[in-house]
Amino acid sequence: MLTEERFAIILETVQQKRSVRVTELCALLNASVSTVRRDINTLAEMGKLVKVHGGAIALNEGSFSAVEKDVAEKAQLFTEEKEAIARYAASLVDEDDFVYIDAGTTTEKMIDYLPQKRVTFVTNGFIHARKLAQRGFRVYIPGGELKLSTEAIIGTECILTLNNYHFTKCFMGTNGISVHAGFSTHDISEGSVKTAVIDNSIQTYVLSDHSKFGKVTSVTFAQLNRGQIITDRLPDKTYSSYTSIKEVM
Known part of the structure; x- marks a missing residue:
């Protein structure tokens, strides 16, 4: 198949499905992973689509964010909204809950x-x-690498530890919420930790202020139906068709 033909099929598929994985395109095009990734890179450079980890999304699928703010910057944003979300959560x-x-x-x-x-x-x-611990609760920390910018423990060792647990509830953060790209974050290592936790939890709650809706970051860690969203207000009622959403303000 000629390169131009592959480009046309990739773009048509992305427009129809809004998001597509590399593995899907490999099967559709009967092409190797390296070829499909190269095509996606080229189309992204041409401004035809947005490259994300593991695939591509349409240009108008929300706003794409490639840069993550550090904890100090995030702490200054939407403070009243976060307090209300946190209180309800x-x-x-x-x-007797076992909570992540x-x-x-x-x-x-x-x-x-x-x-x-x-x-x-x-x-x-x-x-x-x-x-x-200062509140008097029993608390466990998984091993792994410390990511200073988000003050999070990540990495393979962290995931191996978490896979041994079975949580009654987990309360997760997210950098983006999109109908087609799901819940997303900037870092593949953090995303892998989040996925492991959700896979090992009976109930999943995703805590997010309204600004995260319609945003897509580099790595999808779960689809919307995997978690109930707790937010201050819902800017687009479309999301209610995909998961349970609690507005607290």
Whole structure:
């Protein structure tokens, strides 16, 4: 198949499905992974689509963000909204729960509102772990690499540890929420940790202010139907067709 033919099929598929994975395109084009990735890179450079980890999305599929703010910057944004989200999320923790709390500025705020119940926590946020211990809770930290910009523990060792756990509930952060790209984050290592947690949780709650809707970042860690969203307000009611959403303001 000629290069131009592959380009046309890739663009048509992306426009129809809004997002597509490399593996899907390999089967459709009967082409190798390296060929498809090269085609996606070229089309992205031409401004025809947006390259994301593992595939591509349409240009008008929300706004794409390639740069992640550090914790200090994030902490200054939407503070009232995050407080309201965190307060409601904390109310969902029950006696004898085994809970995972993701690293992040909104999830950190949860800790101040947690009820004094018999609950065990696991977190990959080292600031979160300290605050939980100070509140008197039993808390575990997985091993792994410390990512300073997000104050999160990540990496293969972290995932191996988390795969041994079975959580009643997990409370996750996200950098983007999109109908077609799902929940996304900037870093593949952080994304892999999030996916492992969700796969090992009975109930998943994703904490996000309204600004994350319609945004896509580099790595999808779960589709929308994998988690219930807790937000301050929902800017687009379309999302309610894909998962349960709780507005708290």
